[in-house]
Amino acid sequence: DAGVIQSPRHEVTEMGQEVTLRCKPISGHNSLFWYRQTMMRGLELLIYFNNNVPIDDSGMPEDRFSAKMPNASFSTLKIQPSEPRDSAVYFCASSRSTSEQYFGPGTRLTVT
Amino acid sequence: DAKTTQPTSMDCAEGRAANLPCNHSTISGNEYVYWYRQIHSQGPQYIIHGLKNNETNEMASLIITEDRKSSTLILPHATLRDTAVYYCIVRTPNTGNQFYFGTGTSLTVIP
Numbered sequence: 001d002a003g004v005i006q007s008p009r010h011e012v013t014e015m016g017q018e019v020t021l022r023c024k025p026i027s028g029h030n031s032l033f034w035y036r037q038t039m040m041r042g043l044e045l046l047i048y049f050n051n052n053v054p055i056d057d058s059g060m061p062e063d064r065f066s067a068k069m070p071n072a073s074f075s076t077l078k079i080q081p082s083e084p085r086d087s088a089v090y091f092c093a094s095s096r097s098t099s100e101q102y103f104g105p106g107t108r109l110t111v112t
Numbered sequence: 113d114a115k116t117t118q119p120t121s122m123d124c125a126e127g128r129a130a131n132l133p134c135n136h137s138t139i140s141g142n143e144y145v146y147w148y149r150q151i152h153s154q155g156p157q158y159i160i161h162g163l164k165n166n167e168t169n170e171m172a173s174l175i176i177t178e179d180r181k182s183s184t185l186i187l188p189h190a191t192l193r194d195t196a197v198y199y200c201i202v203r204t205p206n207t208g209n210q211f212y213f214g215t216g217t218s219l220t221v222i223p
Contacts, residue, residue, distance in 0.1 A: 005157075033210075043156070043213040044151075056210065091155050100146065101211060103155030 004104035006092050012110045021107045024073055025094030033093040033101060034067055034077050043091075049075065082111045084110075102104040116200045121218040130187040132217050134200030137181040143204050145176060146211065147185045149196040156199065156213070159185065190221045198205075 005024040013019055025032050033048040047057040049069045057067070065084070067077040079086055089108050093101040117135040124130040136145065146161040160167055161172045162183075167174045174187040187194055199216040 025141065043150075045210055045212065048210060076148055093155070100158040101156075102158065106153075106155050 005108050006104040010108045016081045019082045021077040021090050023075045023092030029094035029096050031095045032075050035091040037087045038088045084111045087111050118217045122187050122191045123132045123220050127223050130190040132185040132198050136202045139180050145183050146201040148199045151196040192221050195221045
């Protein structure tokens with residue numbers, strides 16, 4: 001199994017631009033999670049989906065952030081417009097129902 | 113979910129056992145204890161989990177006290193590749209599959 005796949009691995013963009021992060025979960029997993037990690041705040045859960053449906057988005061910082069899961073094998077996290085304080089490593093993870101989560105390698109986002 | 117408390121950092125000599133403690137004094141009867149680790153610049157990696165009984169797998173052992181208020185993750189023969197931040201997480205199974213990561217313990221394995 002290829003594991004959780006995220007793209008791009010690195011993204012550098014200017015303030016005000018739209019950023020789209022992508023995730024392909026492990027085949028057969030029905031839960032998908034987006035996390036953000038910074039030095040100041042550690043690892044934070046942003047949103048999670050179960051069977052492609054968003055269950056809890058209380059961690060999404062503001063309306064500039066949105067996430068979609070159009071099918072079981074693909075999810076996006078979009079930031080529009082991006083701001084320098086959005087700079088962080090964004091992780092995607094997947095799991096089967098209530099089992100352990102498997103994390104992707106992350107996308108390192110830098111907004112200048 | 114119950115709160116967990118871990119030491120900020122620990123050192124361990126290579127080849128020796130690394131014992132990482134975690135306090136979860138407010139844990140409820142149906143809450144599981146999970147351990148993850150994060151090696152620098154990588155995504156967190158699942159290690160082990162348990163409810164009441166001690167657990168062992170190819171990576172580590174998990175010792176949970178009888179009152180379940182604390183646990184210890186044991187890496188039997190630490191190697192330099194075990195240098196990482198180790199997170200102890202308590203999860204309630206009925207609240208979905210959400211994990212809340214604290215600050216963890218930064219383990220440094222010394223040659």
